[in-house]
Amino acid sequence: MIEIPGYRLLRQLGRGGMATVYLAVQESVDREVALKIMSPALLADPNFGERFLREAKIAARLHHRHVVGIHDVGRAGDYHYIAMEYLGGGPVLAKDGSTREPAFALRVIREIAGALGYAQEKGFVHRDVKPDNILLRDDGSAALTDFGIARALDSTLRMTKTGAVVGTPHYMSPEQARGKPVDGRSDLYALGVVLYEMLVGRVPYQADDSLAIGIMHITQPVPVLPDGIGALQPLIGRLLAKQPEDRFQTGQEVAAAIVEIERRLESGGLPELHALQPMTASRHQTPLPESFGAAEPAPAAASGAAERAEPSLGRIDQIVAALDGDAIRAERSPAPSGRTPRPGTPRGGLLAIGAIAVLAIGAVFAWSNQDRLRALLPRTEFNDTLSRAQRALEAGNLTGKQGESARELFLAARAQDPDNDVARRGLDAVGRQLLGRAEAALKAGDLVGAREALNDARELLGGGAEVERLDASLKQGESRGDEVGEWLASARSALDAGRITGSGGAAELYQRVLAGDKDNALALAGLQKVADALAAQARSALAAKDVTTAAARSDDIARILPAYAGLPDLLGQIAQAREAERVALEETVTRAEAQLRAGRVSGSEDAALELFRAVQKLDPANARAKAGLRKVAQAFVVQANAAIDDSNAGVADKWLTQASELAPDLPDLRASRANLRELRERLAIGAERSAPTPAQIEQVRRLVAEAGTAAAAGNLIVPPGDSAYDKYRAALAIDGNDREALAGIARLPARAKELFAQALTDGAPQRAHALLDSVRQIAPDDAAVPSMTEKLVNAFLDQADARIGEGRREDAVRALSTARGLAPGNPRLAPLEARAQALAAKP
Incomplete structure (x- = not known):
């Protein structure tokens, strides 16, 4: 039974690949906690223990209502543990995948968005937002857990076909799926997936493998909510935007947007959501902003003396401006209906007293505001x-x-x-x-x-600033006259010296003159000479097949002298050169793709890698070249995986390094790197294991003998399992240091070359082809492969020549097809293919 001092374990709550969580009592304060204990099996790697405790301490720094609180972190014997707040409500989604009501889903997402925003402000990114990491308290509030814990050992992880551990991709943002750096906006994307799943009952993108799901996150459009909850589509759309800059930028922005939606629901808006979820209106509703259609508050109706407003004095200019008109209207307007003076009221006396009071108040007012009133008199x-x-x-x-x-x-x-x-x-x-x-x-x-x-x-x-700026410009213009002559002389010298463009070049100096005197004849003539010189440079570049430089010179002419007479013709020549270059690039990239399909990936100038690189050098944006290089990288990963299978860590590392240089975001790279680390660990363990038993030694001797027999018979890599290559590998799997097995497998390339030469001598190029493939598989970097390929190509061409002479067109075509696949640029191909075609025309 596990014992952690200070804690009493009650029952197990859950288990994952990295840890087990128990309901426990923290005895010092008699408090129920969730006690997460790391699996002791992981102590074999000390990094896991350090990482477990370090990241738990980071999570403990996040003090937020909707982040699971951390009470204690420590180690007891072989057990690393974290004591955290116990949330009795369980995960936010039920195990049966049932949906949640919109009001509940919005509240949970708002609360978790606030937690993510708080963490973002603290400089932390969760990186694993998903329903299992959002738990509910007994009061229904939500909290985010597993903050900062590595996904590599989470319970939701699985093994791929290649054996590489990867995370479930359903909640990954597009940038996370690409393996690029992520920030808090990636967590908000994952939160959008959680919201969609809560509303719909499933994740937005589903496929059979993780790679397909990742691609869907990158390429597929934002999913559309079903009828009835479509009012939340703008929220989903912004959370699941493909580009981080198009999403909400902080969790606070998400929370604020949801608050507005909730207010709108409280006021009776979004009736379709009301139909799904009856809501009780708040007794004290907050007025809605105009952006959500809130009505302006109605003016309060007068209700007699009990609600009488305090009098206020208007602005003096408004009062004076209204004196005459209002006084006249007051005199001429009859008393309101029902407001006739009561009989017997001493009206004259009251009016006199009121007039005296008004005059007294007016005198005081006029004296204190005499300057203001004076300004209002007619002038x-x-x-x-x-x-x-x-x-x-x-x-x-x-x-x-x-x-x-x-x-x-x-x-x-x-x-x-x-x-x-x-x-x-x-x-x-x-x-x-x-x-x-x-x-x-x-x-x-x-x-x-x-x-x-x-x-x-x-x-x-x-x-002022504008006056000073203009004064400076004017002074510059006044002193400009003396400079113009110097600029013209310097421009002529620069043109004679070949300094045409750039700072201090002839073009700049002539343009400087024309900026102050657009009709200066000497400067205009100088620019004409500048354009002539640039046109000459462009034509020289075209002759050297340097279309890029020619285009740059034509751009210079268009910028300096757009009306240059020779510019249209020059642009036409550049267009023709570009078309020719495009055709050549298309041919090169087509040949590169053929080489890739034929398995000639690298190792020679005519291999796919070098051809794709040559295209990209001339046209960096060429989509086919980019895609081809990515496929080359994938081929390197395949080679690396084969080397890993052969327990050859050095060769695998070389292939993975080359693949990373070509396509650092290739999804399979991570998996292969992980497999390579495991291989090195196995090799290190194997180096320390005990010597083989007598029975194993006898088995190795038998396998080595069988491998030698197979090699002598020419069975180098086929049939699988019984070939010399497989027998030697089986022996090395038992004893990786067996000298006879190591020497035998090292002799196989030489044996393949020997049999290759014999096959060519016997006039059997097909057999030679299979032996060349054996060399490529056993020793792909062998320096003899290019020369062997050339010899084999000539053998097939000789065979085709002979079959044409015998009138056997189909045999000739087969031989030519094989030769073209090996060396599409061989000069003998075209004439022989023409002769073979001519055979078809004969009756």
């Missing part, structure tokens, strides 16, 4: 000046000395009232328009006019 002359100034401004009459310009009139108005806002704003508008005139004059090359307008603007605006 005919002043207003006329402002009106004329505004008309002058609108007419563009900004400055002058006749007293009718906007500048003069606004200045006159300001002299009458220095604090008048209208005059101040008018002078500012005049200054701004003068700045615009100065800018336009500068662009037109009118430096005198620009300086005059700028000085006037400075006087009105008193400086």
Whole structure:
């Protein structure tokens, strides 16, 4: 029985590949806890124990209502353990896969999104959000568990066909499926999958193997919710967006969006969800925002003196502006119906008293606001000046000395009232328009006019960033005249020296002149010479079959002198060259694909790897070359797996390294790397195991003898199980250090070459072909493979030549087909194929 000091185990709650969870009592505080105890079998690797405790301590740093609390972490003897909050409600999804009501699902997702947002702020990514890791408390609230615990040993993991441990992919984000770095947005994608599963009763993507599911996460569209819950489609769509930047960026954003949906449900919106789940409206509903169709609050109706509003004094300008009209309306309006004065009321006396009170209050008010009221008195002359100034401004009459310009009139108005806002704003508008005139004059090359307008603007605006910027530009323009001659001389020197483009080149210098004087004849003629020189460079590049450089020079011409007369013809030549290059690339990539299908993956210039790389060098975006290199990487992984099966860790590592360079995101790489680690562990264990028993030694001797017999008979790799190669491997599986078995398997390539040469001498190229394949399988890096291939190709071509002479067309075609598969670029192929075709035309 397991004993953890300080804890009393009650019963087992669950078991996984990494740990077992018990319901226990923490005796020091008499508290029920979930006690997670790591399997002692994992102590063989000390990394697991350190990882278990380290990641548990990280989880303990997350203090959040919806993250399972960690009470204690430690080790007792051979047992690492974590004491955490016990949640009696179980996982969020039932084992029978039944769906959850929308209101419940939304609340759970909102709570977990808040937990993920909190963890994201702390710098942590869960990486394994799924229903089994979302537990319910007795009160129904949800909490996230297993934060930071590695998925590699989680109970939901399984073994693939190759024996590699991988995680269940149903909740992986597209970037996680690709093996790319992930952040908190990946957790939000997984949370979207959980929401979909809670609503629909199944995960959105289903297939027979993990690779297919991962591809579906990457390529398939966001799933559509069934009728009845389609109102939640925008939420699902944003959670399951393929690109992280298109999703919610934080858990808080998810929670906020769900809060709005819940408020909408409370107010009676989304009736289709109400039909699924009857909801009790809150007695104190929060008003909905406009984005969810909330009505504006209705104004409160008056209800007599009990709800009388406190009086308030309006703005003084509003009161004064309304005095005349309101007073007149008050005098002329009859009393409201039902409000006639009561008989016997001393109305005249009351009115007199009221008038005196109003006059007294008005006097006090007028005295305290006399400056404000004075500004409201009619000022005919002043207003006329402002009106004329505004008309002058609108007419563009900004400055002058006749007293009718906007500048003069606004200045006159300001002299009458220095604090008048209208005059101040008018002078500012005049200054701004003068700045615009100065800018336009500068662009037109009118430096005198620009300086005059700028000085006037400075006087009105008193400086500022725009004034200083324009002043700097104007000073530069004023000093530009002296520089133009120097620029022209430097441009001529640069053109003579072949410095055409780039900083300090002839093109830049001529363009600098034209920027200030667009009609400068010397600069225009210089640009024509620049274009001529660039066209000459482009034609030289085309002659050298360097289409990229030629296109770059044509782009330079189009940028510097778009109207260059020779540009259309040059572009036509480049287009033809590109088409020829495209055809050549297509032929190369087709040959590379044929080599890949024939199994000639690498090792020579005509192998698939080198051909694909040659295409990609000329056309980095070529889709077929990219796909081909990815297939080459897959082939390398296959070679690595074969080496792992042969217990050859060094060769496997070499193949996996090459595959990683070509396609680092290849899904099978991780599995093969894991298998390689296991192989090295087995080899290390095997190196330390005891010597073979006498019976095993006798079995090894027998297998080595049988292997020698098979090799002498030419049965090198076939038949399977009885070939020399398999017999030697069986012997080495018993005793990996047996010298005779090691020497025998090392002699097999030489024996295959010997039999290959004999087959060619006997005129049996098909037998030689099988022996070449034996060498490739046993020793794929053997330096003799290319020369053997060439000899075999010539043997098949000689055979085809002979069959054509004998009139045996079908035999000739078969031999030519084999030769083409081995060396599609052999110069003898085309003539022989033409002769074979001619045989078909004969009667």
